[in-house]
Amino acid sequence: MLNLTINGRAVQVEPGKSVLDACRSASVYVPTLCDDPDLEPYGACRLCIVKIEGLRGLPTSCTTPAAEGMKVTTEDPELLEVRRWTMQLLLADHPLDCLTCAQCGSCDLQTVAMHLGIRERVLRPMARDAKIDDSNPCYAIDMRKCILCGKCVRACAEVQHLGAIDLVRRGYASAVEPFGGGPIRDSLCESCGECVERCPTGALTARRYLRPEREVSTVCPYCGTGCRILLGTRGDSVVSARGDHDAPVSRGRLCVKGRFGSFEFVSHPDRLKTPLIRTAGGFREATWAEALGLIASELKKYRGDEFGGLASAKVTNEDNYVFQKFVRAAMGTNNLDHCARLCHSSTVAGLALSFGSGAMTNPADDLSDADVILVTGSNTTENHPIIGLKIREAVERGAKLVLFDPRQIQLSQIATVWARQRPGTDVAWINGLMHVIIREGLANREFIESRTEGFQAVEKLVAWYTPERVASITGVPAGLIVDAARLYATAERGSIIYSMGITQHTTGVDNVRSLANLAMLTGQIGRPGTGVNPLRGQSNVQGACDMGALPDVFSGYQKVADAGARAKFERAWDAKLSDRPGLTVTQMLPAALEGSIKALYIMGENPVLSDADATHVAAALGKLEFLVVQDIFLTETAKLAHVVLPASSFAERDGTYTNTERRVQLTQPVVPPPGQARRDWEIICDVATAVGYPMAYASTSAVDDEMRGLTPSYAGISHARLGTGAQLHWPCPSPDHPGTPILHRETFVRGLGQFHPAEYRPAAEETDASFPVVLTTGRMLEHYHTGTMSRKSKALHGLVPGPFVEVNGDDAKRIRVKNGDPVRVTSRRGSIVLPAKVGSRVEAGVLFIPFHFWEAAANVLTNPASDPTAGIPEFKVCAVRLERAPDPGPS
Amino acid sequence: MKKPGSHDSPGMGGGKPKAEGARIRRPGGAVLPLDPEVERWFAAVGAAFPASRSSIIPMLQSAQASLGYLPRDAMQAIARHLKVSPVTLEGVASFYAQFRFDKPGRHRVTVCRGTACYVRGSSKLMDDIQADLKVAAGGTTADGEVTLEAVSCFGACALAPVVVVDGTVNGRVSSASLKALVDAAGQHPQPQPGRRTKAGA
Numbered sequence A: 001m002l003n004l005t006i007n008g009r010a011v012q013v014e015p016g017k018s019v020l021d022a023c024r025s026a027s028v029y030v031p032t033l034c035d036d037p038d039l040e041p042y043g044a045c046r047l048c049i050v051k052i053e054g055l056r057g058l059p060t061s062c063t064t065p066a067a068e069g070m071k072v073t074t075e076d077p078e079l080l081e082v083r084r085w086t087m088q089l090l091l092a093d094h095p096l097d098c099l100t101c102a103q104c105g106s107c108d109l110q111t112v113a114m115h116l117g118i119r120e121r122v123l124r125p126m127a128r129d130a131k132i133d134d135s136n137p138c139y140a141i142d143m144r145k146c147i148l149c150g151k152c153v154r155a156c157a158e159v160q161h162l163g164a165i166d167l168v169r170r171g172y173a174s175a176v177e178p179f180g181g182g183p184i185r186d187s188l189c190e191s192c193g194e195c196v197e198r199c200p201t202g203a204l205t206a207r208r209y210l211r212p213e214r215e216v217s218t219v220c221p222y223c224g225t226g227c228r229i230l231l232g233t234r235g236d237s238v239v240s241a242r243g244d245h246d247a248p249v250s251r252g253r254l255c256v257k258g259r260f261g262s263f264e265f266v267s268h269p270d271r272l273k274t275p276l277i278r279t280a281g282g283f284r285e286a287t288w289a290e291a292l293g294l295i296a297s298e299l300k301k302y303r304g305d306e307f308g309g310l311a312s313a314k315v316t317n318e319d320n321y322v323f324q325k326f327v328r329a330a331m332g333t334n335n336l337d338h339c340a341r342l343c344h345s346s347t348v349a350g351l352a353l354s355f356g357s358g359a360m361t362n363p364a365d366d367l368s369d370a371d372v373i374l375v376t377g378s379n380t381t382e383n384h385p386i387i388g389l390k391i392r393e394a395v396e397r398g399a400k401l402v403l404f405d406p407r408q409i410q411l412s413q414i415a416t417v418w419a420r421q422r423p424g425t426d427v428a429w430i431n432g433l434m435h436v437i438i439r440e441g442l443a444n445r446e447f448i449e450s451r452t453e454g455f456q457a458v459e460k461l462v463a464w465y466t467p468e469r470v471a472s473i474t475g476v477p478a479g480l481i482v483d484a485a486r487l488y489a490t491a492e493r494g495s496i497i498y499s500m501g502i503t504q505h506t507t508g509v510d511n512v513r514s515l516a517n518l519a520m521l522t523g524q525i526g527r528p529g530t531g532v533n534p535l536r537g538q539s540n541v542q543g544a545c546d547m548g549a550l551p552d553v554f555s556g557y558q559k560v561a562d563a564g565a566r567a568k569f570e571r572a573w574d575a576k577l578s579d580r581p582g583l584t585v586t587q588m589l590p591a592a593l594e595g596s597i598k599a600l601y602i603m604g605e606n607p608v609l610s611d612a613d614a615t616h617v618a619a620a621l622g623k624l625e626f627l628v629v630q631d632i633f634l635t636e637t638a639k640l641a642h643v644v645l646p647a648s649s650f651a652e653r654d655g656t657y658t659n660t661e662r663r664v665q666l667t668q669p670v671v672p673p674p675g676q677a678r679r680d681w682e683i684i685c686d687v688a689t690a691v692g693y694p695m696a697y698a699s700t701s702a703v704d705d706e707m708r709g710l711t712p713s714y715a716g717i718s719h720a721r722l723g724t725g726a727q728l729h730w731p732c733p734s735p736d737h738p739g740t741p742i743l744h745r746e747t748f749v750r751g752l753g754q755f756h757p758a759e760y761r762p763a764a765e766e767t768d769a770s771f772p773v774v775l776t777t778g779r780m781l782e783h784y785h786t787g788t789m790s791r792k793s794k795a796l797h798g799l800v801p802g803p804f805v806e807v808n809g810d811d812a813k814r815i816r817v818k819n820g821d822p823v824r825v826t827s828r829r830g831s832i833v834l835p836a837k838v839g840s841r842v843e844a845g846v847l848f849i850p851f852h853f854w855e856a857a858a859n860v861l862t863n864p865a866s867d868p869t870a871g872i873p874e875f876k877v878c879a880v881r882l883e884r885a886p887d888p889g890p891s
Numbered sequence B: 001m002k003k004p005g006s007h008d009s010p011g012m013g014g015g016k017p018k019a020e021g022a023r024i025r026r027p028g029g030a031v032l033p034l035d036p037e038v039e040r041w042f043a044a045v046g047a048a049f050p051a052s053r054s055s056i057i058p059m060l061q062s063a064q065a066s067l068g069y070l071p072r073d074a075m076q077a078i079a080r081h082l083k084v085s086p087v088t089l090e091g092v093a094s095f096y097a098q099f100r101f102d103k104p105g106r107h108r109v110t111v112c113r114g115t116a117c118y119v120r121g122s123s124k125l126m127d128d129i130q131a132d133l134k135v136a137a138g139g140t141t142a143d144g145e146v147t148l149e150a151v152s153c154f155g156a157c158a159l160a161p162v163v164v165v166d167g168t169v170n171g172r173v174s175s176a177s178l179k180a181l182v183d184a185a186g187q188h189p190q191p192q193p194g195r196r197t198k199a200g201a
């Protein structure tokens, strides 16, 4: 500790801190305009000047390191005079329309002017001819108010690791601009708002913001990263959102969805506020008693395997636990699933077989320890943006990025090796990597011997996969296979990151197990900075799986077929439970179509848009004798229901979410639910009670207590512990257990890691003369899932208002379409018309369509063929035809 | 390098060979197709610069010398080579008066505004030629023929007022003789050193 004296008061600071830090720890205000705790000191505004005994001149405190024995003076007439002059220079060309400025009240320039007692402008006012860039729907740019502090530029480079903007020109013409002068919307900018949050003036301001009365921290609803947002409220409405700097996952950072798109939908007028009952002429509003009565009398008819339930990856662990109990104990069936089937069921199945646990092995912060990061099938910077930042950060620090992705995603810009495999050929290139690693003697024999089994079969199988053969299957040049293999195998710590580009295939489980093979072959697992890390899509998809919202397991992956587990749950729930694993969502819908499933209860999901072959899904739901949908909006699926129940949004709930890293986070309600909407678990309890199986809990934490008593991996993760800020990753079997951030350290969860030989199998649907083009689908930065929430945000909707298909320039030329022209995309199942986005993001012969848009739903086209083990549909590959649309399609 | 929400320029991807299944990103391995002339400069000269920040100014100068100005694609190519963000490079380049970002006209007319020339009427000269060509100092005529510039002093004060047309120094210029000089230049297409003759980009 260093000892300093600030204005005569003694303070202590850690070595490495600045004089400004020392002043602040002495609670002394020093005016600053260019300093920020997250950014490197810059020394541009010169307002933080101080006097230091023995030093000449007026050093800037933000750039002067604190030193032992320093005597600092922060205020005297000379300092005041110099600071006033500095301010006068800044004010000479600053507009004085403070009252109508978006920054009014939180403007640092105002604060400093106040502090210095500025009463007039003494320099001749100059009007600066500066740009107003109105192109970004999230934030406004008014360069007339820019004081050139450079915070935004540094935030974009140092926090967002991007560099989309910089100070250009000099003198009076200086301004902050994107490359080529803008508009910002056509630049690299990812609309994260890190610059907006830090701008001291009204130069960069969020469009939708009101000063909140209070702020509550909650978990972002938009992806599995689990960033924490501070939602600001006035009365019952949410009026602002910003990053929570105390959250270890995100440390204050948020992506565009979390920062600009997370609260508008909460108080949207279309929110469901009362139960709805279908009548001949549409829906009518109903009371809870009426709706529950109707549900009870109907559902009683379908107890057993004619009933099915779809839980949700968007609601809390407690909600999902109560839901599985309702389906299993009250309705007597294991026909229970949720949309994890559609994103990561191949992970859950595949990694459980290989390692004994189907979850991310290492926390995301571990990426900072990795020297090689292998990313495949994950457009991380768009779909898990804050984890994407951790990758960019690692690369900046010197880690090497190996990327296998057919599309030219942002990460391709910083990759050391970027390979564009043909969609659906993943097993082949992974086998190819293993071939090279074994051939070059880079396999970790010691690890294989001591920690794994079944290696011989894999060794034999990959012998065929020479880089040349792999090249002809995957289209990746042999040299790149060799480079990638060497980089990953020789890394001190190599981490694998993957997502739905790996899982959503008919070979999904094989893909996942092949990545597991690769990690075991090189011993890149069980240590910091290594591992096999599936990034889970939705905010609580990990938790929904953990809670047993799956057809074959209770919470904590305890098998329904296991007599011991069943007996335990039967005792606790006081009900007879079925020992037969139920149907998956991909089986339930065909079963509904053919009539063996007659009633379905859907909590917070929208399968009409999210599932493969949408036309079929709608037909299946239409066939049901009784459909209950519990949601926050009247979704495409809810429109088909007999009864619709109004539920709570993320901002109205309490409970826990488990993020992709197995980290459990507790939240509190921010606002009350609108109208008569209620918490999901409460609704389910009432429904269960109405069908004759009484369920009631005093509170959300009472639900949690029951769940933990039955679920060893969560046993030690109580609300009480989480409430004190404990960061707990399951498994955490007891109240004094610290949690398990890294899995498989000494041994694998299943004992020995199991190698699994997988041969390359082509995708279920290959291209042919009538469907010559490969279609792959996915998500994008600006939207979430079926768009129910994100498209209600003016910011997100403004950035990407409608559907499009990415088409390579060659293909576009061939069918004579230009950027923005409508094209028709047809598969064996359906056809949609949408505008083409012509460029080089995809290669010739490949198309990409994001699935967020109902008006051109990608899943009209996709193939419901699914993985034999996991039942995940092949969203990532189907064969289509691309044509010019005859007449202008929807725009 | 564009963000997903933006549109790629028309024709982009057209020149991309289909067999290109993948590529390793080595320094200079531009991922997007760039203007062919920029690519040619880069292959011939640019790629040889060491990939460090100290190459920024020399590379900008080299690109400008061979292309006549700094088109955006040149900055993209340099940015990629040096692994800096394109706008960082633009920030540096735009700080120096020596770099030009607009394609220059086929002819360059530079009017001296130094003290001696000013005293002998160069500001009227400038006003007249601006009105005549309908272009402000620093700009290029709409037909791409003439770029008009002002400098502080050519060091030929004895000849004031001085106007340089396509590198030739003309002394004792009047508004009328200047118009004649510019018209004459227009009839003798005389490309500037290193400038390309055909419009690219």
Ligand code: SF4
Residues within 6 Å of the ligand: A152, A155, A156, A160, A162, A163, A164, A165, A188, A189, A190, A191, A192, A193, A194, A195, A196
């Ligand atoms: S919004 Fe984010 S990406 Fe865009 S300029 Fe600001 S910091 Fe950079």
Ligand code: SF4
Residues within 6 Å of the ligand: A145, A146, A147, A148, A149, A150, A151, A152, A153, A176, A195, A198, A199, A200, A201, A203, A204
């Ligand atoms: S826009 Fe704001 S943050 Fe950026 S330099 Fe100007 S005043 Fe500073």
Ligand code: SF4
Residues within 6 Å of the ligand: A220, A221, A222, A223, A224, A225, A226, A227, A250, A253, A254, A255, A256, A257, A258, A259, A383, A384, A385, A386, A387
């Ligand atoms: S990265 Fe994910 S969790 Fe974080 S703010 Fe964005 S959408 Fe929300």
Ligand code: FES
Residues within 6 Å of the ligand: A031, A032, A033, A034, A035, A042, A043, A044, A045, A046, A047, A048, A049, A060, A061, A062, A063
């Ligand atoms: S805060 Fe120190 S110079 Fe701006």
Ligand code: FES
Residues within 6 Å of the ligand: B112, B113, B114, B115, B116, B117, B118, B152, B153, B154, B155, B156, B157, B160, B161, B162
């Ligand atoms: S002032 Fe014009 S040449 Fe010196």
